[in-house]
Amino acid sequence: MSDAMTLFDFFKITSPLVRADDCxxxxxxxxxxxxxxxxxxxxxxxxxxxxxxxxNFERPYVIALIALPSKHSWLFAxxxxxxxxxWNEDRQYHHYDLRPDSSTAELQGRLVISFPRxxxxxxxxxxxxxxxxxxxxLKAERVSIAEFPGFRDVNLSKNELDLIVRSDLSSWRTALxxxxxxxxxxxxxxxxxxxGSACGAGGIWQRWCEYSATGHGGNAExxxxxxxxxxxxxxxxxxxxLETADLHSSEREILQRESHxxxxxxxxxxxxxxx
Numbered sequence: 001m002s003d004a005m006t007l008f009d010f011f012k013i014t015s016p017l018v019r020a021d022d023c024x025x026x027x028x029x030x031x032x033x034x035x036x037x038x039x040x041x042x043x044x045x046x047x048x049x050x051x052x053x054x055x056n057f058e059r060p061y062v063i064a065l066i067a068l069p070s071k072h073s074w075l076f077a078x079x080x081x082x083x084x085x086x087w088n089e090d091r092q093y094h095h096y097d098l099r100p101d102s103s104t105a106e107l108q109g110r111l112v113i114s115f116p117r118x119x120x121x122x123x124x125x126x127x128x129x130x131x132x133x134x135x136x137x138l139k140a141e142r143v144s145i146a147e148f149p150g151f152r153d154v155n156l157s158k159n160e161l162d163l164i165v166r167s168d169l170s171s172w173r174t175a176l177x178x179x180x181x182x183x184x185x186x187x188x189x190x191x192x193x194x195x196g197s198a199c200g201a202g203g204i205w206q207r208w209c210e211y212s213a214t215g216h217g218g219n220a221e222x223x224x225x226x227x228x229x230x231x232x233x234x235x236x237x238x239x240x241x242l243e244t245a246d247l248h249s250s251e252r253e254i255l256q257r258e259s260h261x262x263x264x265x266x267x268x269x270x271x272x273x274x275x
C-alpha cells in the first residue's frame with residue numbers, strides 16, 4: 001500500500017458522497033483502432049467512452065483514466081455518473097448515458113495517476129484498487145496540443161491533426177504554411193506507409209488541411225482504403241515530415257525528393273504509393 005495521496009483522497013474533498021464501491025475504473029488504452037489520449041485531445045473522449053461492446057459500467061459512477069506514454073502513468077479524464085444503457089442495433093454496441101460530474105471538473109486533464117496495472121483488465125472495481133491510485137502530479141493546466149515542436153519532431157495522429165486544423169493553431173499554421181517538403185503517413189493498423197509532398201502556396205499546411213477534411217487528401221490508395229473500411233479508418237493515420245524545402249523550390253525538385261523517399265522506404269512495393 002502506498003503512502004502517497006490517492007485519487008480518492010481528492011474525492012474526499014471534491015466529491016465526498018462518492019464511494020469506491022460505487023465506482024468502476026475504466027483504464028482507457030489503445031484498442032487496435034483508437035488511442036484514447038488522441039481522442040481526448042480532439043475533444044471526443046466523452047462520446048467515445050459511451051460506446052461499449054459489453055455492459056462494462058454497471059455501477060453508479062465511472063472513473064476514466066487514460067494511458068499516458070510514461071510507464072504506469074494515467075491521466076484523469078473525469079468522474080462520470082451512469083444514467084442507463086441501451087443496446088444500439090445498428091452498431092451492435094451498448095450506448096451508456098454517461099454524464100461528467102462537475103465536482104471534479106478542475107481535476108480533469110490535470111491530475112496524473114500512478115497505477116501499475118496488474119494484467120490487461122480495462123474495467124476494475126474501484127474498491128479493490130483505490131489505495132493504489134496514487135497521485136503523481138497535478139498539472140497547472142489541462143493537457144492539450146503543444147505548440148509546434150520543430151519539423152524533426154512532428155508526429156501527429158489524425159485526431160491531433162484535426163484538432164490543430166480546427167483550432168487553427170497559429171504556431172503550427174505559420175510553420176507548416178511556410179515550407180514545402182516531403183511527408184510520410186503511417187497507417188498504424190496495417191503498418192503501411194504513404195509518401196507525399198507539398199509545394200507552392202500554403203505549403204505542407206494546405207496539403208495537410210486536405211487530409212484533415214477528407215482523410216485521404218485525394219490520394220488513390222488512401223481513398224480506396226477509406227471507401228472500403230469507412231472514414232474512421234483514417235483515424236489510424238499518423239503524420240510526420242521527412243524533409244522540408246523552400247516554398248520557391250520547383251515542383252520538379254520536390255517530386256524528385258518524394259521519389260527518393262519512395263525508393264528508400266519501398267512504399268511502391270509495400271505501401272500505399274502507386275507511382
